[in-house]
Amino acid sequence: MAATCPALEATNLARGYGDRWAVSGINLRLATGRSLLLAGPNGSGKTTLLRLLATTLQPNEGRLQVLGKNPTDDAMAARRPIALLTHRTQLYNELTALENLEVSARLLGLKPDKQRSTALLERVGLSGRGQHRARTFSAGMRKRLAFARILLQDPQIVLLDEPYGQLDPSGFGFVDKLVEELRRQGKTLVLSTHLLDRAAPTLDSGLILKGGRMAWVGPARDLPAAYAHETHP
Amino acid sequence: MSLLAQSRAVFLKDLLLAARGGSRLSGVLFFATMTLLLFSFATEPDPESMRRHAAGYLWLALLLSSLLSLGESFRAEVEDEALEGLRLLPVDPRALFYGKALSNTLFLVGLSLVLLPLSLGLFGAEVKSSPGLLLAFLLLGTAGLAAPGSLYAAMTSRARGQDLLLPLLLFPLVVPVLIASVKGTGLCFSADPMDQRGALLQVLTVFDLIYWSVCGLLFGKVIEE
Numbered sequence: 409m410a411a412t413c414p415a416l417e418a419t420n421l422a423r424g425y426g427d428r429w430a431v432s433g434i435n436l437r438l439a440t441g442r443s444l445l446l447a448g449p450n451g452s453g454k455t456t457l458l459r460l461l462a463t464t465l466q467p468n469e470g471r472l473q474v475l476g477k478n479p480t481d482d483a484m485a486a487r488r489p490i491a492l493l494t495h496r497t498q499l500y501n502e503l504t505a506l507e508n509l510e511v512s513a514r515l516l517g518l519k520p521d522k523q524r525s526t527a528l529l530e531r532v533g534l535s536g537r538g539q540h541r542a543r544t545f546s547a548g549m550r551k552r553l554a555f556a557r558i559l560l561q562d563p564q565i566v567l568l569d570e571p572y573g574q575l576d577p578s579g580f581g582f583v584d585k586l587v588e589e590l591r592r593q594g595k596t597l598v599l600s601t602h603l604l605d606r607a608a609p610t611l612d613s614g615l616i617l618k619g620g621r622m623a624w625v626g627p628a629r630d631l632p633a634a635y636a637h638e639t640h641p
Numbered sequence: 642m643s644l645l646a647q648s649r650a651v652f653l654k655d656l657l658l659a660a661r662g663g664s665r666l667s668g669v670l671f672f673a674t675m676t677l678l679l680f681s682f683a684t685e686p687d688p689e690s691m692r693r694h695a696a697g698y699l700w701l702a703l704l705l706s707s708l709l710s711l712g713e714s715f716r717a718e719v720e721d722e723a724l725e726g727l728r729l730l731p732v733d734p735r736a737l738f739y740g741k742a743l744s745n746t747l748f749l750v751g752l753s754l755v756l757l758p759l760s761l762g763l764f765g766a767e768v769k770s771s772p773g774l775l776l777a778f779l780l781l782g783t784a785g786l787a788a789p790g791s792l793y794a795a796m797t798s799r800a801r802g803q804d805l806l807l808p809l810l811l812f813p814l815v816v817p818v819l820i821a822s823v824k825g826t827g828l829c830f831s832a833d834p835m836d837q838r839g840a841l842l843q844v845l846t847v848f849d850l851i852y853w854s855v856c857g858l859l860f861g862k863v864i865e866e
Contacts, residue, residue, distance in 0.1 A: 462729060464725050464728055464729065466865065483861075483865070484731060484732075484733065487728070487729055487731070488731045490729060491729065492725075492729055494722065494725070496721050496722040496725075497721055497722075498721060498722050498723050498725055498726030499721050499723060499726075500654075500658060500717055500721075500723055501717070501720060501721060502658055502661040502662055502717065503657065503658065503661065507657065511650075511654045511657075512726075512730065514650040514653070514654070515647065515650050515651070515654075515727065515730045515731075515732050516730055516731065517642035517646070517731070541661075557726070561730070
């Protein structure tokens with residue numbers, strides 16, 4: 409049953425802060441294994457939408473289904489397949505990189521495995537940094553550690569908010585490779601970025617938000633041109 | 642993964658964070674010691690009066706210090722939005738609560754064991770009951786502070802004016818626990834002619850059961866946006 413359900417289905421989703429709608433009238437349906445490029449000017453509601461899709465933010469209006477499950481019925485079950493990377497890395501600053509991964513592993517019900525964690529750190533370009541506290545990391549390194557945690561989680565749905573932010577050029581290549589890998593593995597992916605030319609060729613569909621509303625929907629490869637038109641008509 | 646195993650994982654994580662945050666331990670300990678000292682300066686120098694009020698000063702120092710330690714215990718969760726990360730892991734919110742409340746209880750029990758000899762010395766009191774009975778009052782009393790304290794610390798952790806909100810919410814709720822703890826500990830420092838200690842332990846146990854079960858159920862609602 410769940411296999412035939414879309415990974416994410418939002419119906420008239422809306423969320424406001426005070427008397428202002430951050431996003432409203434969001435209708436989207438993303439099939440399992442498909443990917444969505446999310447674009448929009450600063451303040452257009454991209455982060456709010458990603459948090460709504462991650463179910464960590466409750467909508468004021470509308471309905472969301474994650475693999476056929478309604479988060480309002482069972483938030484834990486709906487969240488289980490989701491990983492979210494935000495501007496904030498959700499790490500414990502006083503713990504080392506390895507300890508951050510071990511804490512997540514324990515909470516995921518996995519046995520702590522130093523070898524697995526070390527391999528993950530190597531994969532995200534943090535070899536030899538396992539014993540260093542997250543507080544001592546640069547913003548880019550912290551983001552890499554957050555990626556390692558997502559890989560450990562091995563989710564079905566991956567939501568990435570500005571994954572290229574704070575990374576150096578080698579980090580850009582790392583994110584490109586990771587996105588390709590996740591797509592090959594059949595993960596459902598929603599990626600928000602301003603680097604449209606970089607992300608558009610690898611993703612399936614695109615959505616432009618403007619003032620919290622859906623301004624354009626289409627194939628991801630057409631998004632850069634549409635974005636130029638939407639933002640500088 | 643069972644609720645118990647998840648709670649244990651959260652508890653171990655909090656212990657690790659507490660061990661790393663040495664300044665939290667020393668800061669709260671210093672504050673608690675200073676509070677006890679100030680109480681001793683503010684009291685009239687009557688040995689009998691000081692002895693009679695020793696348990697009250699001990700528990701007030703613990704209550705005031707708990708505000709600092711409870712607030713600190715959630716700082717790491719909101720600093721880089723780690724709590725949002727926890728919510729996205731398949732962890733039962735009750736496990737988040739029980740792990741956190743247990744680590745806060747352990748911290749407060751440890752603090753009470755440091756403050757106990759200090760308050761005995763400062764106020765000239767002595768333990769006249771069995772040490773086990775006194776330990777039971779300290780354990781049940783701190784558990785009664787830690788459970789609603791953890792819930793309210795979570796509730797106020799992302800609010801403006803957290804330092805003001807936490808005592809405003811917590812103090813009225815813990816009045817019964819505080820009264821029973823002060824009275825019970827006081828009876829451990831003196832004779833117990835009316836044999837009230839057992840009844841006070843029962844009162845504390847009942848309040849602890851209520852706080853730990855209700856707060857555990859409410860925690861999920863509190864940490865949701």
